Amino acid sequence: xxxxxxxxxxxxxxxxxxxxxxxxxxxxxxxxxxxxxxxxxxxxxxxxxxxxxxxxxxxxxxxxxxxxxxxxxxxxxxxxxxxxx
Amino acid sequence: xxxxxxxxxxxxxxxxxxxxxxxxxxxxxxxxxxxxxxxxxxxxxxxxxxxxxxxxxxxxxxxxxxxxxxxxxxxxxxxxxxxxxxxxxxxxxxxxxxxxxxxxxxxxxxxxxxx
Amino acid sequence: xxxxxxxxxxxxxxxxxxxxxxxxxxxxxxxxxxxxxxxxxxxxxxxxxxxxxxxxxxxxxxxxxxxxxxxxxxxxxxxxxxxxxxxxxxxxxxxxxxxxxxxxxxxxxxxxxxxxxxxxxxxxxxxxxxxxxxxxxxxxxxxxxxxxxxxxxxxxxxxxxxxxxxxxxxxx
Numbered sequence: 001x002x003x004x005x006x007x008x009x010x011x012x013x014x015x016x017x018x019x020x021x022x023x024x025x026x027x028x029x030x031x032x033x034x035x036x037x038x039x040x041x042x043x044x045x046x047x048x049x050x051x052x053x054x055x056x057x058x059x060x061x062x063x064x065x066x067x068x069x070x071x072x073x074x075x076x077x078x079x080x081x082x083x084x085x
Numbered sequence: 086x087x088x089x090x091x092x093x094x095x096x097x098x099x100x101x102x103x104x105x106x107x108x109x110x111x112x113x114x115x116x117x118x119x120x121x122x123x124x125x126x127x128x129x130x131x132x133x134x135x136x137x138x139x140x141x142x143x144x145x146x147x148x149x150x151x152x153x154x155x156x157x158x159x160x161x162x163x164x165x166x167x168x169x170x171x172x173x174x175x176x177x178x179x180x181x182x183x184x185x186x187x188x189x190x191x192x193x194x195x196x197x198x199x200x
Numbered sequence: 201x202x203x204x205x206x207x208x209x210x211x212x213x214x215x216x217x218x219x220x221x222x223x224x225x226x227x228x229x230x231x232x233x234x235x236x237x238x239x240x241x242x243x244x245x246x247x248x249x250x251x252x253x254x255x256x257x258x259x260x261x262x263x264x265x266x267x268x269x270x271x272x273x274x275x276x277x278x279x280x281x282x283x284x285x286x287x288x289x290x291x292x293x294x295x296x297x298x299x300x301x302x303x304x305x306x307x308x309x310x311x312x313x314x315x316x317x318x319x320x321x322x323x324x325x326x327x328x329x330x331x332x333x334x335x336x337x338x339x340x341x342x343x344x345x346x347x348x349x350x351x352x353x354x355x356x357x358x359x360x361x362x363x364x365x366x367x368x369x370x371x372x
Contacts, residue, residue, distance in 0.1 A: 001096055005137070008103035015110035019122075027119045027176040031126045034168055035113055038161070039106060042134045045141050045157060046099075052146065057153040058221065064160055071168040079175035108289035115292055120344050121301055123330055125288055131325060132285030149223055156220070166324035166331075173332045173344065183301065191303040191332055191342040 002050055006043060013039040030074050037067035095143040102136030105129050118184040119176055127169040134161055207245040211237050269369050276366065277322070284327040291346070302348045303332060306341045306360045315371045316341075322363055329356060 016039065019032035041064045048056030109132075112125025135158055142154035177191065218233035219225065291297065310316050313336065320331040320341060333342045345356045 002099075005096075005099045005103050008107060009137070012103075012106040012110040015107075015114055019113050025119060025181060027172055027179075027181065028122060030172055031119065031122050031169075032113055034172070035110060035126045035130050038130050038134050038165065039110075041157065041161075042102075042106070042137045045138055045154060048150070049141055049144055054150055054153070057150060057157070061153070061157055061160065064157060064164070068164045068168060072171050075168070075171035075175040079178050105285050105289055108292050109285075112288055112292035115297065117297070117299070120330070120332075121299060121346060124328075124344075124346050125292065127324060127330065128281075128284040128327075129288040129292075132281055135281065149220070152220055162325070163321070166321045169324060170320065170331055170333075173330060177332060183303075191305070 002046065006046055006050070009039050009043045009046070013043075026078060030071065030078070034067070034071050037063070037070075041067070091143060095140040098136050098140030098143065102133045102138075102140060105133035105136060109133060119181060120173060120183050123169050123173055127165055131161055131165045134158075207241050210245055211241045214240055264371075266370050273366060273370050277325075280322075280326040284325060287327045299346060300348050301344065301346055303342055303344050304348070304354060304356050306343050306354070306357050308339050308341060308360070308364055310339065310364060310368065312371070315367060318371070319360075319364060319367055322367065323360060326359070326363065329359065 013036050016032045016036040020029050020036070023029045023032060041060050044056050044060035044063060048054060048060070106129075109125050109129030112129060113122050116122045116125055138154050138158050138161075142151045142158075145151045145154060214237040215233055218237060219230065222229055222233065224230075291299075308316065308319065310319060316334060316336065316339065320334055323329050323331050323341065323343060328346045330344045331341055332344050334340075335342070341360070343356055343360065348355065
C-alpha cells in the first residue's frame with residue numbers, strides 16, 4: 001500500500017519535470033522545480049516509514065531548508081541579476 | 086483494533102495527499118501563465134504534502150519521529166507561501182506580464198513609481 | 201519582541217531543536233547541545249533583533265498572543281487550507297478552465313510588521329489568492345486572485361478583511 005503512495009508522488013514529480021523541461025519562461029521552471037522539491041521532501045519522509053529508519057527524516061528536513069534557500073536565491077537573482085546590464 | 090484504525094486513518098490521509106499532489110501538478114501543466122501556475126504550485130501542493138506528512142506522523146513508530154513529521158509540516162506552512170511570494174514578485178518586477186488578466190492595480194503602482 | 205529578549209528566545213529554540221533531533225537526554229548530549237547553542241546565539245543574535253534605527257517605528261503596539269482564540273484560530277486555518285486545496289483540485293480536473301485572474305490592491309488596518317507578514321502568508325494559503333507584494337509604508341497588500349467574480353466591487357477585499365479580523369483577535 002505504501003508503495004502505491006510512493007509511486008503516486010514520483011508520478012507527480014515526473015509531471016513537474018515535464019514543466020521544467022518545456023516551460024516557456026524562467027519563473028515557470030522555478031515554480032515547477034519548487035514543486036518537485038516539495039514532492040521530494042514528502043517522498044523522503046515517506047521512505048523513513050518504508051525502511052523504518054529515522055535518518056531519512058533528518059535528511060528530509062535538511063533538504064527542505066536547502067530547497068527553500070535555493071528558491072529564494074533564484075528569485076532574488078532573477079529579480080536583480082539583469083538590472084546591471 | 087486501535088492499531089487497525091490507525092493504519093486505516095493514516096493511509097486515508099496519505100491517499101488524499103497523493104491525490105492533491107497529482108491534481109496540483111496537473112494544474113502546473115494546464116494553467117495558462119506563471120501567476121496561475123503559482124496558485125497551483127503553492128496551495129494544492131502544500132495541502133497535499135500536509136496530508137501525506139500527517140498520515141506519516143500517525144504511522145510513525147515513535148513519538149520522536151512524529152514530532153519530526155510535525156516539524157516538517159510547520160516548516161512547509163511557513164516557507165512555501167514565502168517562496169511563492171518571492172517568485173511572483175521577482176516575476177512581476179522582471180517584466181513578465183500575465184497573459185490572462187482582467188484587472189491590474191499592481192502594474193499601475195509600479196509604472197507610477199518609475200515616472 | 202523587545203531587543204533584550206531576542207538572544208534568550210533564540211537560545212531556548214536552538215536548545216529544544218537540538219534535544220529533539222539528537223534524542224539524547226543524558227548529560228553529555230545536553231552539554232554539547234548547550235555549548236553549541238551558546239556559540240550560535242553569540243554569533244548570530246544580532247540578526248534577529250531589530251536594528252537601532254528602526255526601533256521607534258516598532259514600539260507602537262506590542263503584540264500579545266491570545267491563547268484562547270488560538271484554539272479556534274488554528275482549526276479555522278487548516279479548514280481554509282483544505283478548502284483552497286480542494287478548490288484548486290476541482291479547477292484543474294474540469295475539462296475547461298474557468299479563470300478570471302487579476303491583481304487587486306487591498307488596504308488593511310494592521311499596524312505591526314509581523315502581523316502584516318503573517319497575514320500575507322495566510323492569504324497565500326487560503327482559497328484563490330496569492331500575495332504578490334507588501335507596501336509596508338501604506339499598509340497595503342497586492343493580491344493576485346484566480347477568480348475575481350466581479351469587476352466592479354472588490355470581492356477579494358471581503359475575504360481578506362475576514363482573515364484580518366481573525367488575525368487581529370489573535371495578535372493585536
